[in-house]
Amino acid sequence: MLRITSNDIEALLEALVLWEKIKPGQVAKRIVFKRYKIIGTSKDRVFTAIIYSIARKQGIIDKIIKVNYRDPEEINEWLRAALRVITYEHHFGLKDSNIKKTLIDLAPRILRKYVEDNLIEEYKKALSKILNYKYVPSNEIEKLEYQHNMPSWLIEKIKNLLPSNDLLEFLNHVNRPPPISFRVNTLKASVEEIYKELKKQGYRPWISPYVPTVVKIHGPYDYDSSNLLREGKIIPQDDSSAMASLILNPNPSDVVVDMCAAPGGKTTHLAEIMKNKGKIIAIELYRDRIKWMKRLLKRMGVKNVELFEMDARKAPKVLGEEIADKVLLDPPCSSTGAIAKHPEARWRLNNKNLQRLVQLQRELLEAAVKLVKQGGRILYTTCSILPEECEEQVKFILNKYNDIRLIEIRGPFSPGLIKGTMRAWPHRHNTTGFFYALFEKVIR
Numbered sequence: 500m501l502r503i504t505s506n507d508i509e510a511l512l513e514a515l516v517l518w519e520k521i522k523p524g525q526v527a528k529r530i531v532f533k534r535y536k537i538i539g540t541s542k543d544r545v546f547t548a549i550i551y552s553i554a555r556k557q558g559i560i561d562k563i564i565k566v567n568y569r570d571p572e573e574i575n576e577w578l579r580a581a582l583r584v585i586t587y588e589h590h591f592g593l594k595d596s597n598i599k600k601t602l603i604d605l606a607p608r609i610l611r612k613y614v615e616d617n618l619i620e621e622y623k624k625a626l627s628k629i630l631n632y633k634y635v636p637s638n639e640i641e642k643l644e645y646q647h648n649m650p651s652w653l654i655e656k657i658k659n660l661l662p663s664n665d666l667l668e669f670l671n672h673v674n675r676p677p678p679i680s681f682r683v684n685t686l687k688a689s690v691e692e693i694y695k696e697l698k699k700q701g702y703r704p705w706i707s708p709y710v711p712t713v714v715k716i717h718g719p720y721d722y723d724s725s726n727l728l729r730e731g732k733i734i735p736q737d738d739s740s741a742m743a744s745l746i747l748n749p750n751p752s753d754v755v756v757d758m759c760a761a762p763g764g765k766t767t768h769l770a771e772i773m774k775n776k777g778k779i780i781a782i783e784l785y786r787d788r789i790k791w792m793k794r795l796l797k798r799m800g801v802k803n804v805e806l807f808e809m810d811a812r813k814a815p816k817v818l819g820e821e822i823a824d825k826v827l828l829d830p831p832c833s834s835t836g837a838i839a840k841h842p843e844a845r846w847r848l849n850n851k852n853l854q855r856l857v858q859l860q861r862e863l864l865e866a867a868v869k870l871v872k873q874g875g876r877i878l879y880t881t882c883s884i885l886p887e888e889c890e891e892q893v894k895f896i897l898n899k900y901n902d903i904r905l906i907e908i909r910g911p912f913s914p915g916l917i918k919g920t921m922r923a924w925p926h927r928h929n930t931t932g933f934f935y936a937l938f939e940k941v942i943r
Contacts, residue, residue: 557843707930713741714733754822765827827877921935
């Protein structure tokens with residue numbers, strides 16, 4: 500049995516607090532665990548499992564908190580973290596959990612560093628109710644929500660996309676930890692070299708059946724001490740994400756615009772395919788991500804990328820129209836194809852947020868149409884499974900622009916809901932869910 504200290508509990512709560520502020524959440528967890536010297540210890544694995552489980556079950560956990568206290572979104576962030584972890588441990592964790600007992604004993608003392616005393620008393624009363632409460636789903640869709648850790652409204656949407664037997668396969672699949680995927684940076688290493696090194700480190704790697712430069716392993720993996728990462732020989736990237744650059748297939752002489760470039764996986768892959776020749780214009784809105792990409796490009800040995808800090812919707816005015824041979828647009832999306840990897844995404848999304856994303860995607864697509872030359876191509880891709888962000892966006896562009904046509908993508912994944920498009924499904928292809936549509940601007 501793990502010996503849990505006050506320092507450990509504080510680290511767990513702080514990781515949950517930061518998890519809500521930084522995307523992807525696992526980066527927040529690593530920042531906190533490194534500072535508290537938990538990284539690489541036996542507690543790292545246990546606490547990481549707790550955090551991911553809370554993220555997967557957050558909607559149900561929050562329902563329980565709301566019934567017995569109030570809406571978690573209205574609660575102090577530290578109280579929210581404490582209530583979520585104890586609610587998870589009590590209702591879904593191991594019976595007689597040492598972590599639960601330690602949390603109940605130590606959390607009030609830790610919380611006094613961050614919240615007022617009167618809120619601590621409220622917290623204790625709410626906790627007493629939560630520990631005596633039993634959640635019972637009230638209908639069939641709530642049962643599915645409870646069993647598969649998925650919002651009922653999202654389950655309804657997925658039901659309309661998949662046959663009934665596929666629905667349960669999908670729901671089961673996205674609740675299992677996905678394999679860890681690395682793309683080999685062929686500017687610095689070979690797939691054979693990385694494969695052998697991972698085997699030497701005790702892993703049982705396998706090569707993606709879809710992208711020959713993607714190597715997969717079952718985790719965990721210590722990113723912070725990885726020489727392969729530090730030397731720029733590998734980069735975390737799923738095969739369905741890496742497929743985007745292969746579909747766009749730029750030539751070494753091309754001018755390519757990557758409209759929403761961070762965190763840089765696709766940008767660096769494009770550079771590899773182009774053999775560090777031609778020109779890649781990588782656009783990113785946020786300054787901290789630009790700084791991250793500068794370090795990444797240097798580490799990966801990429802030399803043909805020019806970074807621009809701006810809103811990509813303004814790119815045609817800033818850079819000019821019809822300047823690019825190829826345009827890659829992987830815009831902000833719901834991440835509903837990546838909920839196995841980013842479990843919190845399933846509970847953050849609502850219809851209002853979805854409509855905001857759909858509008859942004861359309862505006863970015865229209866900018867892409869202006870950026871691409873006649874005869875040039877645009878690849879539109881998202882890690883979403885929702886038609887609003889996928890096929891509906893294709894229809895919008897084809898209906899609005901007479902000089903844009905769809906180029907058929909033939910495999911290796913499943914056909915999309917519109918002929919010529921493609922979808923990668925988590926449960927069918929054992930990869931992140933992705934959508935792909937390849938457009939061409941007709942020569943007038």
